Amino acid sequence: MGVIVVKNLRREYETSLGVVKRDKKIVHAVNDISFEVEKGEIFGLLGPNGAGKTSTIKILTTLLAPTSGEATVLGHKCFGEEKELRKKINFIFGSERSLYWRLSAYDNLSYFCDLYHVPEKMKKDRIEKLLEMVGLEDRAHYRVETFSKGMKQRLQIARGLVNDPEVLFLDEPTIGLDPMGAKTLRKIIKQLAEQGRTILLTTHYMLEADELCDRIAIINKGKLFALNTSEKLKDNMDSSMIEVDLHTLREDTVSRLKGIENITDVKVVTDDLGHRLKIECRNPRQIMSLVNEQLYDNKVKSINMREATLEDVYLKIIGGEQSA
Amino acid sequence: MLSDVKVVLASCRLQMKQSFSRSMFKFCILAYPILAAITFYLIYAGQNDQTLISYVFLGTAITSMWSSISFSSAGDIDRERFMGALEVIFCSPTRFRMIMFGKVIGNTLLGIASMFISFLMVTLLFQVPFTLTHPLLFIVSMFVGIISFIFIAMLLSGLLAISRNTRVLMNCIDYPVFILCGTVFPIEVLPEWVRPLSYLLSPTYVLELARMSINGITDIRLFYYHMLGLGIVTILYLLAYLKFYEIIDVKARKEATLEVI
Ligand SMILES: Nc1ncnc2c1ncn2[C@@H]1O[C@H](COP(=O)(O)OP(=O)(O)O)[C@@H](O)[C@H]1O
Ligand SMILES: [Mg+2]
Numbered sequence: 001m002g003v004i005v006v007k008n009l010r011r012e013y014e015t016s017l018g019v020v021k022r023d024k025k026i027v028h029a030v031n032d033i034s035f036e037v038e039k040g041e042i043f044g045l046l047g048p049n050g051a052g053k054t055s056t057i058k059i060l061t062t063l064l065a066p067t068s069g070e071a072t073v074l075g076h077k078c079f080g081e082e083k084e085l086r087k088k089i090n091f092i093f094g095s096e097r098s099l100y101w102r103l104s105a106y107d108n109l110s111y112f113c114d115l116y117h118v119p120e121k122m123k124k125d126r127i128e129k130l131l132e133m134v135g136l137e138d139r140a141h142y143r144v145e146t147f148s149k150g151m152k153q154r155l156q157i158a159r160g161l162v163n164d165p166e167v168l169f170l171d172e173p174t175i176g177l178d179p180m181g182a183k184t185l186r187k188i189i190k191q192l193a194e195q196g197r198t199i200l201l202t203t204h205y206m207l208e209a210d211e212l213c214d215r216i217a218i219i220n221k222g223k224l225f226a227l228n229t230s231e232k233l234k235d236n237m238d239s240s241m242i243e244v245d246l247h248t249l250r251e252d253t254v255s256r257l258k259g260i261e262n263i264t265d266v267k268v269v270t271d272d273l274g275h276r277l278k279i280e281c282r283n284p285r286q287i288m289s290l291v292n293e294q295l296y297d298n299k300v301k302s303i304n305m306r307e308a309t310l311e312d313v314y315l316k317i318i319g320g321e322q323s324a
Numbered sequence: 325m326l327s328d329v330k331v332v333l334a335s336c337r338l339q340m341k342q343s344f345s346r347s348m349f350k351f352c353i354l355a356y357p358i359l360a361a362i363t364f365y366l367i368y369a370g371q372n373d374q375t376l377i378s379y380v381f382l383g384t385a386i387t388s389m390w391s392s393i394s395f396s397s398a399g400d401i402d403r404e405r406f407m408g409a410l411e412v413i414f415c416s417p418t419r420f421r422m423i424m425f426g427k428v429i430g431n432t433l434l435g436i437a438s439m440f441i442s443f444l445m446v447t448l449l450f451q452v453p454f455t456l457t458h459p460l461l462f463i464v465s466m467f468v469g470i471i472s473f474i475f476i477a478m479l480l481s482g483l484l485a486i487s488r489n490t491r492v493l494m495n496c497i498d499y500p501v502f503i504l505c506g507t508v509f510p511i512e513v514l515p516e517w518v519r520p521l522s523y524l525l526s527p528t529y530v531l532e533l534a535r536m537s538i539n540g541i542t543d544i545r546l547f548y549y550h551m552l553g554l555g556i557v558t559i560l561y562l563l564a565y566l567k568f569y570e571i572i573d574v575k576a577r578k579e580a581t582l583e584v585i
Contacts, residue, residue, distance in 0.1 A: 013580060062415050065577040079577070086417040097408025100338065102345040107338075114334040115416035115423070117327040159412070 001075070002036030003167060003198045004043070004060060009033045009069035010222075011055050029055040031222030032069070037200055037215075042193045044213030045202040046310075048318060052222040053202035057171050060200065061091045073167055087116070091169035092160035094176070096152040101145040105136055105155050108144060109162060116163035130158040133188065150181040157188060168192060170201040174208060186212055206311040216310070218317050225317045230310055235283055237308035237316065238264045242279040242291060247299035249275040256294045262287050274301065282308075331418045335426025336433070343396065343434060352391060353434055357442030360384040364508065365450050376452045378535045383507045384442040386527055386534075390473060390501065392435030397428045397477040401484040414576070421478070421569040428477045432470060455538075461547065462537035468554055469530030475561035476526060482568035506531055526561070529554035 011030040016023060030052040037043040045053045058064035059071050062082040071078040076085040100108050109127045131137045134154035144152060160168060174182040189212060193199050203209050209216050210230050217227040226233055257266050257279060265280040281287060284305045343349040364380040404410040413423050446452055456462050505527035511519060522528045532550050541547050
């Protein structure tokens with residue numbers, strides 16, 4: 001069984017519209033989502049604003065009650081068995097919040113160690129290690145309010161690790177970080193997974209999801225639209241493209257190309273310089289040799305391959321629909 | 325158990341450190357008692373020492389203590405919610421009420437400090453000698469009073485954890501309490517129909533008891549009745565607060581009220 005199990009999970013919010021409290025409106029923030037995450041996996045929830053990512057994470061971190069459905073982490077129900085669960089998990093919300101700004105970095109971590117019952121003997125050592133890990137060792141005794149945004153975010157990471165959690169939840173951890181800061185953070189996340197921790201993160205940065213996540217779930221409007229490894233998600237896309245520039249083009253080449261499995265369309269653009277074939281396909285790497293074979297007695301100038309990106313996958317799934 | 329004690333102590337320490345770095349709080353702790361002492365003194369100037377002690381000393385002491393304990397505890401929930409720390413502490417393995425208890429204790433210690441400042445102020449500024457007829461009963465009354473205030477603060481903090489209208493609530497119970505409890509004038513002045521409300525609030529009893537121990541007790545039974553009353557409302561607060569924290573855990577998560585709107 002997975003470390004995280006989510007089955008037919010739903011969460012509704014009741015919001016009142018306008019000043020008159022009686023106009024109630026139900027928002028289906030999470031609408032029948034199911035997935036499982038294995039130990040040591042980095043699992044990504046990808047989706048636009050309002051997709052239901054934060055709500056899902058809050059349910060899993062025992063901060064929010066599900067309206068219906070099942071959510072268990074490490075075999076404990078997230079609502080009802082939180083006593084056991086809370087010791088073993090932690091979460092990081094990608095913002096500067098969730099810290100005591102008027103206290104020093106060290107005092108912040110020390111307080112959270114106490115809340116997580118870290119034995120006094122281990123405390124000092126752990127805090128120092130964590131501060132070193134996030135590169136704040138020389139700022140340990142400065143007040144958090146004097147920190148830059150990136151530093152606060154790194155301190156948050158340290159805070160999320162005070163109890164040495166088995167499962168770590170991260171909600172848009174790199175939001176607002178500069179490229180270097182985001183890179184450092186991704187490195188830390190990878191290290192944590194290598195240590196055998198299970199990580200569930202949300203993001204709306206495609207490249208980040210692509211680089212970090214073993215598997216990605218794409219959600220929108222509370223529904224799960226796709227769930228797979230980044231590779232497999234891209235495999236199913238027909239938006240990959242092989243572009244071939246030719247001096248001459250034999251008549252039957254196009255029809256023979258169209259006969260290759262995984263090629264969905266071939267368009268020919270001809271001008272006074274020659275011909276350009278635009279081959280729309282899936283898995284361009286795998287069919288490259290077949291394409292080459294069919295081109296043998298044409299005079300090829302150049303071949304270009306553009307693989308579908310996660311963004312293509314995402315845009316296709318989310319479609320023209322605007323985020324909430 | 326031991327870890328709970330540690331959490332209470334750590335939260336108490338954190339609370340005091342944080343409060344002290346807030347200038348608004350320094351104002352409440354230091355300036356408020358001074359200003360209140362002056363105001364109350366001017367109102368009662370020329371009266372005999374006993375009246376001065378009863379109203380100027382006690383009035384300032386109780387109001388500054390009450391503000392510090394209940395209203396800072398209430399405000400803290402709001403502040404923590406705003407900082408996003410409410411969620412983080414809520415989902416730690418420590419029971420939420422232990423954390424809040426630590427914070428309230430922190431505020432109480434500061435409140436006691438504030439009370440001493442006000443005592444000192446009145447003594448030094450106006451040279452009113454602080455004399456007590458029954459020092460022991462006075463200490464007992466204050467002690468039970470403080471415990472009662474702690475439970476009220478816990479109750480309020482719970483109420484505020486599940487309600488987003490924190491500020492409104494805070495502002496609408498601050499002054500009415502001072503009026504209802506007879507801080508500045510005896511509650512006999514109030515219309516009869518509001519008096520039951522007065523007797524639901526522990527400051528009423530604390531003031532009454534303290535005044536008796538200052539001015540001398542003519543009927544010891546009256547003192548015991550008031551002590552009993554204080555005990556009963558305190559137990560009511562305690563029960564309500566325990567019940568409250570039990571439902572907070574579920575309600576806050578069902579209604580998603582932990583975060584900022
Ligand atoms: N406390 C709340 N009360 C009412 N509606 C909420 C609340 N939190 C989130 N929502 C709504 O639920 C939907 C999903 O929100 P959220 O889970 O935060 O999405 P995401 O993190 O993917 O942006 C949104 O439409 C949002 O407006
Ligand atoms: Mg979100």
